[in-house]
Amino acid sequence: MRVLVIGGGGREHAIVHACARQGHTVLCTPGNPGIAELAQVLDSPQDADALAELAVREAADVVIVGPEAYLAAGVVDACTARGVPAFGPTAAASRLEGDKGWSKAFMRRHGIPTAHHQTFDDLDAAxxxxxxxxxxxxxxxxxxxxxxxxxxxxxxxxAGAALRDIFSVPDACAVIEDFMTGQEVSVLALTDGVAFALTPPSQDHKTIFEGDIGPMTGGMGVICPFPLSDADLAAIRERVIAPTLAGMRAEGLPFCGVLYAGLMLTPDGPKVVEFNARFGDPEAEAVLPLLQSDLAQHCLDAARGQLEPQTVRFSDDASAVVILAAPGYPGDPLRGVRLGLPDVGEDEIIYHAGTRELDGGLQSSGGRVLAVTAVAPTLNTALARAYALADRVEFEGAQLRRDIGGRIGARAGEA
Incomplete structure (x- = not known):
């Protein structure tokens, strides 16, 4: 197939990698230097209509939309209007991620377990x-x-400072919710709106510093699979994923794409922290290397309403992702730092998340710059290989967490 991937970060690099290794011709816009090694990178305006026209011109068999902003902008809607199958929710359905106030109200309407919360559009009331x-x-x-x-x-x-920051822009809205305790886990469902297949559960590490302290980031590392009990997995299927898809259909918003449930394993069972409407980043860099079946075919089937969950297959191996972030991230990341990438071994890959080619060399161009991934038969071995590979990267001042996997007792130094 000819597959067009929309986006240019680590998640999209992982999507491109998964499609390319199945022998598909992969196109990508805007792409990045790592993606360019696997796919044809195309220049295009990044608005919905221009991207849909690009898909038509390039005779794409399926479009896979990576970032949430593109979904909210209606890229899937524009592709569908032109007869191009696109994997991802419509702009209206992506509201499940794009409007946390609406999403929380949706969960309340459909009995989906989440934290007690209140939504405010007025600072004084909040x-x-x-x-x-x-x-x-x-x-x-x-x-x-x-x-x-x-x-x-x-x-x-x-709390007051956070609210004042949110309401410093016009038309702001804030959610205040109870703090939940327990382990966090991410469960992703590939879905056509009715049928769905779950990826192996994973665990992101969101804060910038070790010990889960410091400002929130887009994610500093992932382990996969997370050791989820059969009871918790069944509860997530039956009380979260299935009723969410049914609720979206009931409200006239059928959801095709990746339904990402960020969950807390509370003493009262799994509860939703938030929903995302696409592959997580960096969860994609951990989950997709374990996929043994054909991602592009699954995306096409889902876009046509014909997903066959039993065909979605993952290996029994484990994966680990270590993010190398720029100095100053997440506040004011330093760009233009020169990068030197080592050779990688089998079952190792360095996904480009924020890089650019300039003056004949590779440089940092964002906050999270590289996602260093390793796959191995055990999680401890995968962690050890990922950290060893990360330590061979030339990246002055890079920030990384040395405790990825530590919440479940995994240790990078043990095989």
């Missing part, structure tokens, strides 16, 4: 509500913030 809240409490910007619009406030002053 601040008044804080007086009724104990700490820690969770403050969320209802709009898309690339995974960084969340503050776990341990004091009333910190």
């Amino acid at each position: 601040l008044a509500h804080l007086d009724t809240q104990s700490t820690p409490t969770v403050i969320k910007d209802a709009a898309l913030r690339a995974g960084k619009g969340v503050t776990i406030a341990h004091t009333q002053a910190e």
Whole structure:
């Protein structure tokens, strides 16, 4: 097939990699230097209509949309209107991610377990509500913030500051919710809106510093699979994924694409932290290297409403991702740092997340710059290989966490 991938980060590099290794011709826009080694990178305006016209011109058999902003902008709608199958939710259905206030209300309407919460479009009302809240409490910007619009406030002053930051822009909306305790886990479902197949569960590490402290980021590392119990997995299938898809259909918003459930394994069972409407990043860099079947075919089948879940197959291996982030990330990341990439071994890959070619060399161009991934028969071995590979990367001042996998007792130094 001819597959057009929309996006240019680590997630899209992983999607391109998964499609290319099945022998498909892969096109990508805007792409990045790592993607360019596997696919034809195309220049194009990045608005929905231009991207859909590009898909028509290039005779794409299927379009796979990576970033959430493109989904919210209606790329899938524009492709569908031109008869091009596109994998991802419509702009209306992507509201499940793009509007956290709406998403929380949706969960309440359909009985999907989540934290107790309130949504506010007025700063004074939100601040008044804080007086009724104990700490820690969770403050969320209802709009898309690339995974960084969340503050776990341990004091009333910190919560108030987070709210004032959110409401510093017009038409803001904030969600205040109870702090949940337990292990976090990400479960992704490939779906055509009715049928779905789950990927192996994974666990992201969101804060910049070890020990789960510091500002939130887009994700600093992932382990896969996370050791989820059969009971919890069944609860996620039956109480989260299935009723969410049914609820979206009932509301006239059938959801095709990747339904990403970010979950907390609370003492009362799994509860939704938030939904995303696409592959996670960096979860994609951990999950997709384990996929043994044909991602492009699954995406085409789903876009046509014909997904066959039993054909979606993953290996029994484990994977680990270590993010190398720029100095200053997530606040003011330093760009233009020269990068030197080592040779990689079998079952190792360095996904480009924020890189560019300039002056004959590779440089950093974003906050999260590289996603260093390794696959092995055990998680400890995968972690050891990922860290060993990360340590061979030339990247002055790179930030990385040395405790990926530590929440479940995994150790990078043990095989």
